[in-house]
Amino acid sequence: MTNEPRSNTEKEQMRFQGKVALVTGGTSGLGRATAEAFAREGAKVVLTARSEGPGQEVEGAIRAAGGEATFLPCDVTDERQIGALVEQTVKTYGRLDCAYNNAWAAPKMAPLSEFSAEFEANFALLRGLFACLKHEIAAMLTTGGGVIVNGSSAAARAGAAFLGPYGAAKAGLESATRTAAAEYAGQNIRVNSLALGAFDTPMSRETYKDAPPEALAAFTTRIALRRLGHVDEAAQTVLFLCSPGASYITGANLAVDGGYFLT
Template sequence: MKEFENKVALVTGGNSGIGQATALAFARKGAYVVIGSRRVEEGEQTVQLIKDAGSEAIFVKTDVTQAADVENLINKTVKAYGRLDYAFNNAGVEGIIGPSIEQSEDNWNNIIDTNLKGIWLSMKYEILPMLKQGGGAIVNNASVGGVIGIMYGSIYCASKHGVIGLTKAVALEQAQTGIRINAVCSGAIETPMAKRAYSTEEFHAHMLAKHPIGRFGQPEEVANAVIWLCSDGASFITGHPLLIDGGFTAQ
């Protein structure tokens, strides 16, 4: 029997990168997978990858900045599979990188609404079915930018610092309900988002030098951490921001 057989896992932003790798990892563990994201074609492609591998999944178009969308995502998850055991709140944006004094209010709203409000809304609605069934595990996607400052990434860092604070506070609220809530804080991971953010050779080299291990991470390496935090192997861990950063923040 696979570890997560007959369990249900939800991944927001599961259409590419870390989210897609995690959705596939949940499926390999035997879970039914629900993917919520804005991009329909890519989301459906991930669902097909899961089905081709012999597992079951559905896609629900979702904008995590909208409460009605998130509530609909959870309702459709429970309607399809009857429960929700694990959630990886991964949907996020990098926004526009640059000096703080040059940033616009629109960029602030886009980053904060997606990266922080989106995780707050996701947890708000995910916790409800987990309470009814007596437990669950939630992992929020933060970043090394949630524990240190990154020059020219002020708004992004603000959003990710907020994710860690939110994770800790809600983890304490749910500590005696059987619901564990943690975060993953990755360094640079080889994803489409990273390619956009590190588009110049100079900045790519600068960021690579920040990783003592000598390379960027792979989406599967973050997915492995998410799976572990959801597993019984992490049963005494809650409110924890787990660094997966190749030594970035150890310096």
């Protein structure tokens, strides 16, 4: 899977100057692109993943580009680690304004008759998403509000063959998003999710590595825009939802899929 990044000739905005943003799964793909985009627009960024090496590399790259970033290791299936992550974020930067809950494992394609291990893995991540919401919201309440974006998938709606546990867990994520939005709208916390389609990322390459080329070509043809998404396109959508320009949007599940369901 390949896709050229779109050019961006517009002057970089600084919509997040003085804000603090947390990105889970922030060392590659959509998470890295979002962490870097937040930093370019002035945010102090905390990025997290399980692996120290890639995390230190992304932190260094953001700092070298003139941004502010801190990598903190965290396994998002462990609530104690999530609580410590949010606590350290606030300790380091004084607050938490935005969170992009992106961390997830590459789904393994299998029929429902073979799904037991994959079911447990995906629903451990869904439980971790609930824990992220719990601790992020608690931090935001202390400083008057914030914005959370959860990374979902078109598979939650599509009934994608051989991705049953993954799609079901992502559907649960979307339900959790609506619940959190309803519960905390009155306390200045907005919560939305992204129904992401096919993007050119290391995770998608891992998922489809054994698929025949003709199957990938047929899949791309189903996308109205006739191409895979670039990570920057997802990152800019996250930043929009966290920005003042989206101040009247909460509880939404925004499709970022190139028009996959139009055809």
